[in-house]
Amino acid sequence: MKRRSFLQRAxxxxxxxxxGEAGLVMTGNRYYQVxxxxxxxxxxxxxxINQYSGSSLTGCLTDVELQQELLIHRxxxxxxxxxxxxxxxxxxxxxxxxxIEHLSxxxxxxxxxxxHFSGYGSRAETMDEEGERMNEEESLIxxxxxxxxxxxVPVDGVANGVLEETLWLLLRSLDTDAVTAVLDTSYTDLGxxxxxxxxVRSRSVLxxxxxxxxxxxxxxxxxxxxxxxxxxxxxxxxxxxxxVVLTAAGPDRQxxxxxxxxxxxxxxxxxxxxxxxxxxxxxxxxxxxxxVAATIEQMVGNKQQPMLVATTDDLSLKxxxxxxxxxxxxxxxxSEADGVVTAVQEDGKVAQLWLGGLPITILAxxxxxxxxxxxxxxxxxxxxxxxxxLLIRSREGLKARAxxxxxxxxxxxxxxxxxxxxxxxxxxxxxxxxxxxIDSSLxxxxxxxxxxxxxxxxxxxxxxTGEQPADCVLARVRKSGLLxxxxxxxxxxxxxxxxxxxxxxxLNPNTVGVEGEAVKTAVQRLVPTLQTLLAVKLLRxxxxxxxSRLGVRATLEMVxxxxxxxxxxxxxxxxGPAPASDSVSTDLAENAAGMTDSxxxxxxxxxxxxxxxxxxxxxxxxFILLGTDTSGNAIALLxxxxxxxxxxxETNPLQQQAVGIGETIILPAASSPFKWVLxxxxxxxEMQLILSREPLTQTLAALESTQHPRGDFQRxxxxxxxxxxxxxxxxxxxxxxxxxAETIAATPDSFAFxxxxxxxxxFIYQVA
Numbered sequence: 164m165k166r167r168s169f170l171q172r173a174x175x176x177x178x179x180x181x182x183g184e185a186g187l188v189m190t191g192n193r194y195y196q197v198x199x200x201x202x203x204x205x206x207x208x209x210x211x212i213n214q215y216s217g218s219s220l221t222g223c224l225t226d227v228e229l230q231q232e233l234l235i236h237r238x239x240x241x242x243x244x245x246x247x248x249x250x251x252x253x254x255x256x257x258x259x260x261x262x263i264e265h266l267s268x269x270x271x272x273x274x275x276x277x278x279h280f281s282g283y284g285s286r287a288e289t290m291d292e293e294g295e296r297m298n299e300e301e302s303l304i305x306x307x308x309x310x311x312x313x314x315x316v317p318v319d320g321v322a323n324g325v326l327e328e329t330l331w332l333l334l335r336s337l338d339t340d341a342v343t344a345v346l347d348t349s350y351t352d353l354g355x356x357x358x359x360x361x362x363v364r365s366r367s368v369l370x371x372x373x374x375x376x377x378x379x380x381x382x383x384x385x386x387x388x389x390x391x392x393x394x395x396x397x398x399x400x401x402x403x404x405x406x407v408v409l410t411a412a413g414p415d416r417q418x419x420x421x422x423x424x425x426x427x428x429x430x431x432x433x434x435x436x437x438x439x440x441x442x443x444x445x446x447x448x449x450x451x452x453x454x455v456a457a458t459i460e461q462m463v464g465n466k467q468q469p470m471l472v473a474t475t476d477d478l479s480l481k482x483x484x485x486x487x488x489x490x491x492x493x494x495x496x497x498s499e500a501d502g503v504v505t506a507v508q509e510d511g512k513v514a515q516l517w518l519g520g521l522p523i524t525i526l527a528x529x530x531x532x533x534x535x536x537x538x539x540x541x542x543x544x545x546x547x548x549x550x551x552x553l554l555i556r557s558r559e560g561l562k563a564r565a566x567x568x569x570x571x572x573x574x575x576x577x578x579x580x581x582x583x584x585x586x587x588x589x590x591x592x593x594x595x596x597x598x599x600x601i602d603s604s605l606x607x608x609x610x611x612x613x614x615x616x617x618x619x620x621x622x623x624x625x626x627x628t629g630e631q632p633a634d635c636v637l638a639r640v641r642k643s644g645l646l647x648x649x650x651x652x653x654x655x656x657x658x659x660x661x662x663x664x665x666x667x668x669x670l671n672p673n674t675v676g677v678e679g680e681a682v683k684t685a686v687q688r689l690v691p692t693l694q695t696l697l698a699v700k701l702l703r704x705x706x707x708x709x710x711s712r713l714g715v716r717a718t719l720e721m722v723x724x725x726x727x728x729x730x731x732x733x734x735x736x737x738x739g740p741a742p743a744s745d746s747v748s749t750d751l752a753e754n755a756a757g758m759t760d761s762x763x764x765x766x767x768x769x770x771x772x773x774x775x776x777x778x779x780x781x782x783x784x785x786f787i788l789l790g791t792d793t794s795g796n797a798i799a800l801l802x803x804x805x806x807x808x809x810x811x812x813e814t815n816p817l818q819q820q821a822v823g824i825g826e827t828i829i830l831p832a833a834s835s836p837f838k839w840v841l842x843x844x845x846x847x848x849e850m851q852l853i854l855s856r857e858p859l860t861q862t863l864a865a866l867e868s869t870q871h872p873r874g875d876f877q878r879x880x881x882x883x884x885x886x887x888x889x890x891x892x893x894x895x896x897x898x899x900x901x902x903x904a905e906t907i908a909a910t911p912d913s914f915a916f917x918x919x920x921x922x923x924x925x926f927i928y929q930v931a
Contacts, residue, residue, distance in 0.1 A: 434458040785858050
């Protein structure tokens with residue numbers, strides 16, 4: 164039988180599951196008790212390599228730490244059952260030997276096993292044992308007895324790579340089906356280690372330092388082939404790979420890493436572990452991938468698309484929408500959290516924290532004086548009605564130092580390592596700006612002129628490409644690889660046009676100028692786009708679905724051409740249980756719209772949509788719906804103007820819209836003549852539903868003062884001054900957080916947001 168490529172042999176991706184994200188949540192609930200059997204033991208092997216010869220990565224060791232803290236404090240792994248190999252330890256021989264000794268020889272039926280790799284990926288030419296011609300997808304050369312195979316690059320280089328086929332054999336050697344392999348790497352050669360403002364985790368043979376001249380470049384080592392042959396002699400090998408494989412990038416896509424507030428991290432690993440810190444126990448791996456894919460799409464567009472691969476030869480799974488499993492095949496052992504106490508100092512009054520549960524969008528801005536609530540120590544119960552809190556005094560990346568707050572005279576409370584923490588009050592600076600990287604491919608005179616032009620634009624700062632985090636990149640448009648989607652060449656051709664890109668070189672809509680445009684002219688032309696991007700950044704800073712204690716739930720639904728539930732967002736930490744789904748049909752959820760390969764919901768142009776919002780808190784909730792469309796415009800579902808005018812002014816004010824206690828509303832209202840129909844072009848839509856205990860007075864004033872379109876009913880409008888509106892939203896949320904936020908004595912140049920006061924729910928989907 165001809166050996167198929169991994170994707171042919173094992174491939175069943177999210178799109179093939181045939182249900183939307185909301186459907187996955189509801190469908191998965193029926194299978195949790197079956198799929199999550201108690202595990203006698205939990206084993207993990209984590210591999211991260213930064214220090215390669217010739218070129219280095221910066222985020223792989225952080226990835227390992229992210230996984231390690233998550234597995235110990237959220238999923239109950241024993242530290243002694245987690246084997247970590249980093250940098251010099253992670254040779255080919257050590258990786259393969261450690262897998263056999265730590266995982267294969269120890270794992271018993273029912274055990275949960277996690278294998279994680281962060282590092283470079285590459286490709287190698289291997290011979291087909293049966294001498295059959297590979298099809299075009301399987302072979303990039305014309306040798307009928309060879310094929311191109313992916314490999315993981317150990318610290319000793321591409322020439323000593325761990326072949327993909329070797330990893331599958333190792334996984335098949337495990338005597339358990341509860342297996343998760345996480346691969347934060349990619350294999351497509353871009354000819355460069357830096358792509359936009361991100362580092363690429365794929366490495367070509369030409370980039371590597373081959374230390375064995377007698378070994379032909381691009382071919383596996385004889386030791387690797389001998390090890391693989393030895394594995395095949397194992398009579399206990401499973402016929403199919405158990406469990407699931409989570410990949411940071413699909414075929415011909417890239418896995419990226421970025422500097423995040425002083426610490427490098429893989430986008431995929433960070434997004435995955437952060438979501439799992441906050442996820443409720445009933446979370447399937449498909450839902451996790453949906454949420455992770457949405458986070459990554461926000462940052463880099465479609466350049467990186469994570470995938471879930473069902474590793475089995477059972478082709479029936481390709482059409483079976485009810486094939487679900489829990490992430491890591493486990494229920495979390497602890498409550499959802501935003502971080503954990505890792506060490507205690509000063510007689511138990513000061514804590515060292517790991518904040519792996521903070522959303523990636525707020526990490527760079529998360530400020531001192533933020534307040535966290537301590538959960539009871541592991542194995543104990545809460546005492547009294549007032550849980551203790553920690554005040555952050557300093558922070559570096561994901562690590563922070565905090566003290567008990569308030570610290571009372573004669574205090575006897577003792578912090579304990581392992582205590583989980585949840586956000587209570589989030590402190591952010593008021594002067595958050597937009598960071599732009601100037602692409603290194605620009606000529607020196609272009610960079611000088613661009614720097615001069617940017618210096619006159621407020622709230623914008625410049626950084627060196629690849630060395631610091633950036634919100635966008637100014638670059639010339641490439642003839643291939645950027646606009647056309649073609650595979651990049653080693654000598655790219657550039658147009659004499661400038662555009663604005665996301666950090667992973669995904670072109671921002673409608674930002675390309677004319678041929679021959681001067682760079683200073685381009686910068687001035689892009690000022691409105693820069694303001695929109697900063698507005699979006701500010702709104703994302705309010706994102707708190709996982710941390711909010713305001714009881715709200717919202718769903719995105721397709722109304723036409725068919726009725727389908729697409730996504731559901733719920734504040735899981737709200738006081739009191741969330742109500743059962745009201746008029747949202749489980750049957751509708753199971754027939755929801757299809758997803759892209761990355762798990763992003765995709766809707767056709769012309770679809771009619773609506774949002775359904777339910778308030779299960781103890782107060783009326785005021786709201787606004789803001790976001791960006793596929794053309795890059797800032798948009799809002801504008802509230803109607805009042806008919807009554809008690810002030811006697813000629814201009815009627817915008818209505819303060821609210822959802823009453825226990826009430827469910829539809830946006831836009833069914834009675835409104837406006838129907839929300841998705842328009843072209845194709846691209847990404849991102850909407851933020853912001854709900855507050857207090858009226859959004861300044862937000863409505865900002866809409867009024869900038870002369871937005873008027874009307875007597877809800878309708879979609881393009882924001883004239885999105886930055887002014889976004890700032891007003893944050894000011895409203897700050898005001899709604901008083902007086903609780905005053906307890907931390909926030910400075911005048913900071914916002915302080917109380918998690919009891921508001922919720923921001925994010926909806927991201929593609930229009931195609």
